[in-house]
Amino acid sequence: MSTRDTVSETTPLLQHAEEANEDLGLRSETRPPSPPTLPTQRTNNLQSPTPLYRGFNTSICSLFNDPQDCCALACCGILQRDHTHYLFTNKRPPSLCLRLIRHVAIPLALLLLALFCATAKDKSWSESGTVVLIAAAVLYAVGDAILSIRESASFRQDVSWTMVQQQRGEQGAAAVVQSRDDAVCSHCTCLGCYGVDDDELGDVLPSSSMVREEGDMCTGLWRCFANMCCGVCGCWCMICGVCATAQEAREVKMFVGARKSMVDYVTFEHYSNYFPGINDLRRNCVNDLCSHWREMSQLSMVLMKSLGVVFLILAILGLLDFDEGILLERVAVFMATFAQAFIIVYFVHWKWNRFDLSIDAVVKFFASGFLLTTSLAVFFELLESLVLQIGLGVAIIFSGVKVETTNEHEGDGQSDMDYGDESSGETESLTHAFGQKHPFIMAFYLMCNSYLLAAFVEEVCKYFGFLMMDHPDLILEEDKERYCLERLDESDNSTNQNGINGSDRPSYANEDNLQHPSERDAENGRVMPGSYHKRSLNSIGAGITVAMVAVALGFACCENLIYIFVYAKGGIATEITVLFARSLFPVHPLCAAIQSIGVCRRVLENDKSYAIGWMILPAIILHGSFDFSLMLLTFIGDLKQSGGENSNEQVGDGGNVDPVWTFISLGMSCGIMTIGVIYYVVESVKQKRRLKLLDDEVTNNRSRLI
Numbered sequence: 001m002s003t004r005d006t007v008s009e010t011t012p013l014l015q016h017a018e019e020a021n022e023d024l025g026l027r028s029e030t031r032p033p034s035p036p037t038l039p040t041q042r043t044n045n046l047q048s049p050t051p052l053y054r055g056f057n058t059s060i061c062s063l064f065n066d067p068q069d070c071c072a073l074a075c076c077g078i079l080q081r082d083h084t085h086y087l088f089t090n091k092r093p094p095s096l097c098l099r100l101i102r103h104v105a106i107p108l109a110l111l112l113l114a115l116f117c118a119t120a121k122d123k124s125w126s127e128s129g130t131v132v133l134i135a136a137a138v139l140y141a142v143g144d145a146i147l148s149i150r151e152s153a154s155f156r157q158d159v160s161w162t163m164v165q166q167q168r169g170e171q172g173a174a175a176v177v178q179s180r181d182d183a184v185c186s187h188c189t190c191l192g193c194y195g196v197d198d199d200e201l202g203d204v205l206p207s208s209s210m211v212r213e214e215g216d217m218c219t220g221l222w223r224c225f226a227n228m229c230c231g232v233c234g235c236w237c238m239i240c241g242v243c244a245t246a247q248e249a250r251e252v253k254m255f256v257g258a259r260k261s262m263v264d265y266v267t268f269e270h271y272s273n274y275f276p277g278i279n280d281l282r283r284n285c286v287n288d289l290c291s292h293w294r295e296m297s298q299l300s301m302v303l304m305k306s307l308g309v310v311f312l313i314l315a316i317l318g319l320l321d322f323d324e325g326i327l328l329e330r331v332a333v334f335m336a337t338f339a340q341a342f343i344i345v346y347f348v349h350w351k352w353n354r355f356d357l358s359i360d361a362v363v364k365f366f367a368s369g370f371l372l373t374t375s376l377a378v379f380f381e382l383l384e385s386l387v388l389q390i391g392l393g394v395a396i397i398f399s400g401v402k403v404e405t406t407n408e409h410e411g412d413g414q415s416d417m418d419y420g421d422e423s424s425g426e427t428e429s430l431t432h433a434f435g436q437k438h439p440f441i442m443a444f445y446l447m448c449n450s451y452l453l454a455a456f457v458e459e460v461c462k463y464f465g466f467l468m469m470d471h472p473d474l475i476l477e478e479d480k481e482r483y484c485l486e487r488l489d490e491s492d493n494s495t496n497q498n499g500i501n502g503s504d505r506p507s508y509a510n511e512d513n514l515q516h517p518s519e520r521d522a523e524n525g526r527v528m529p530g531s532y533h534k535r536s537l538n539s540i541g542a543g544i545t546v547a548m549v550a551v552a553l554g555f556a557c558c559e560n561l562i563y564i565f566v567y568a569k570g571g572i573a574t575e576i577t578v579l580f581a582r583s584l585f586p587v588h589p590l591c592a593a594i595q596s597i598g599v600c601r602r603v604l605e606n607d608k609s610y611a612i613g614w615m616i617l618p619a620i621i622l623h624g625s626f627d628f629s630l631m632l633l634t635f636i637g638d639l640k641q642s643g644g645e646n647s648n649e650q651v652g653d654g655g656n657v658d659p660v661w662t663f664i665s666l667g668m669s670c671g672i673m674t675i676g677v678i679y680y681v682v683e684s685v686k687q688k689r690r691l692k693l694l695d696d697e698v699t700n701n702r703s704r705l706i
Contacts, residue, residue: 053197055160055178057254060186060197060247061236067467072246073379074372074468079265081152084249086268087256088159103144110137145189152241153183159248163255185238192238262470264364267298274298275472278358282535285355292359300363311335329572333564333579340583341366341557348589349546356542361471365547369554373465377555380457388453392431392445401434436639446631455624458555459616462592465551466599473543537604537691544603545596552592559588585669587626590676591619597683605690622676629668637661 053059063069071080082093094102114133120126160178185192238244253261262271277295286292296304318328349362435442560582568578598615601607640661 054182055164056197056247056251057163058247058250060194060238060243062250063243063246066246066250066253067464068249068470069246070376070464071372071468072242072249074375076240076375077242077245079372080249081245083263083265083268084245084252085155087261087263088155088162088252092268107137107141107144110134110140149184149187149189152187152244153180156183156186156244156248159251159255163251166255186244187241188238189240192241193235194238194244195235262472264297264299267302269298271472274360278360278473282355282358287354289350292354295358296360296363300360303363303367307338327572330565330575333572333575334561337560337564337579338557340560340579341553344553344586344589345550348549353542353546356539357546358471358473361473361543361547362550364471365466365469365550366554366557368465368469369462369551369556370558371554372468373461373551373555374558376461376464377458380461381453384453384457388445388448392434395438395441395445396430396434399434399438401430401437432638435635439635439639442635443632446635447628450628450631451620451624454627455620458588459591459595459619459623460612462548462552462555462588463595463612463616465555466548466592469547469551471547474540474547536695538688538695541596541600541604541687541691544600545593548592548596548599549589552588556582556586556588585626585673587623587673587676590673590680591623594619594622594676594680594683597680597687600687600691605687605694618679622672622679626669626672629672630665633661633665633668 058065068080071077071083074080085091085093110133114130114137117126117129117133120129157178157180160183182194185194236243263269264271274295274297280286281292281295314326314331314334315328317326318331321327345362345366349357349359560579563582564575564578568574595616595618598610598618602610602615
């Protein structure tokens with residue numbers, strides 16, 4: 001019996017161990033040597049260090065060491081947790097319907113029954129019934145939370161045991177495996193206390209291959225924050241299992257190897273199942289939109305169909321006049337918000353760069369910006385906004401400003417995405433009065449709001465929104481060959497024509513079709529040097545730019561929906577005006593394009609001095625200057641108007657705004673956007689020349705070898 005047949009009869013866990021051994025270099029002598037290891041993989045030799053951090057190779061507090069660590073924060077870590085479970089157990093998670101029934105429908109049904117009992121006419125049983133049902137809902141929620149913690153803790157112990165057992169055996173694993181108490185504390189629903197796991201390393205730490213050789217801005221900031229959280233009691237505060245989820249994802253990816261980790265979220269479709277068709281379209285320069293649509297992955301199809309269903313439901317509700325808040329005109333504004341983003345995507349991608357990035361990748365990166373990046377921005381901006389608001393409140397208290405409660409709204413201290421941070425009338429009037437008495441301090445507060453709260457947080461989140469979404473379009477050519485994301489010709493896959501779920505696309509995810517190309521060439525007695533479509537560095541760079549712009553457009557689309565349907569008040573006309581004003585200055589896509597220059601410089605030009613700080617700094621300056629100019633001009637106009645007869649009118653909410661300040665604001669916005677466009681064009685032209693020189697150098701080297 002062959003080794004592969006033996007593995008197929010074992011459990012999924014042992015099967016992963018066998019596959020991990022292959023990825024760790026434990027292959028037969030006939031296999032060609034593999035390229036150098038990726039940073040996310042473990043040391044490919046038998047002397048790799050034993051897991052040091054209580055059964056893991058990395059510390060639980062080592063966030064931002066992997067770009068996809070932020071997935072543990074986005075969408076409450078659900079997507080990352082499901083992806084990790086699938087890679088480790090080879091089992092799909094429960095369906096969305098079952099999860100909604102377990103976590104939402106049952107407790108909600110109990111609360112609705114309690115509400116029905118509370119409003120019943122028969123008071124003899126309504127009060128007792130209400131109390132019983134509310135108690136049942138609370139007990140069910142607590143029990144469900146405890147059960148979820150136990151499941152997460154058991155999975156964490158399994159991962160720890162497997163990682164240590166692979167190198168120490170069962171007896172050695174029992175000594176350092178993750179304890180039950182640690183596993184439970186790391187996955188507490190609200191707050192947990194996890195002991196510092198890197199104080200036991202001593203002199204062993206420098207020998208670990210997982211220690212970062214250099215840190216960047218995000219790891220430095222996170223390290224400072226982590227040290228503040230654990231400097232007193234020697235424990236780290238765990239919030240909703242975020243750090244534990246990220247740590248488990250890193251460990252499982254190391255365990256199963258990079259090839260097995262190339263699986264989409266949600267649908268768990270391997271890249272090799274859909275990328276060959278996408279690459280054929282690029283190789284043959286197919287311009288038919290329907291052909292590109294048919295080659296999209298299952299995840300992209302699910303995303304597009306879900307958006308279509310949302311549009312259809314809203315349109316039906318608007319036509320039926322089901323609710324005053326869902327009018328047909330508002331549904332049209334909702335669709336127009338997406339249409340504005342799709343129009344920009346059409347020109348940036350399909351019109352100019354259709355072969356540099358696939359439609360499948362554009363859909364996924366747009367969804368990453370809309371869902372993952374927005375949730376990250378909400379989380380971090382709420383935290384930073386709280387700090388700024390506390391600082392402003394302290395300044396107001398010490399200033400001694402006292403005013404009577406009014407309905408005035410200062411309205412200038414909001415950041416670019418100040419979600420749900422509505423202050424009371426008294427607080428707003430205090431802020432307004434403080435700004436009149438101390439304008440320079442208020443201007444400094446607005447500057448912090450613009451550059452730190454809006455620009456810094458959003459640009460960092462957009463950058464990680466790009467990194468969180470892996471796609472084979474942006475995998476380097478040598479890695480595509482190594483991880484078998486290409487196919488030689490149709491005859492190699494003639495035995496499997498049904499694909500996944502009965503689709504017409506051939507399936508490349510089985511072990512036979514995932515064989516290394518060099519092995520298949522040797523077996524078939526042929527060499528096909530031109531079978532792989534080699535892309536130029538400029539093409540890959542254009543794909544990176546389109547991907548980052550798609551993330552920014554998804555983020556901006558979600559942000560526009562919030563401003564239109566949450567903050568805009570005054571009817572359909574106001575909503576259309578807000579949509580037009582926010583569409584007139586697409587600052588988010590422009591900043592993303594500027595970021596892409598730094599990413600290409602580090603990745604394609606191999607300039608390692610260009611870390612994340614230098615990548616996003618120009619975008620932060622542009623974004624912060626744009627927001628600060630608008631906030632400052634609005635604040636100055638408010639001060640001018642407050643000194644006149646219209647002091648009680650609100651600037652920006654229907655008051656008599658001086659047209660001079662309106663023109664100045666528009667002029668400043670146009671000027672800043674123009675500077676940003678000029679900067680991007682100049683730097684992009686320079687970078688294209690450098691990349692072309694690199695391509696020419698590679699071509700000349702190949703010619704000499706031939």
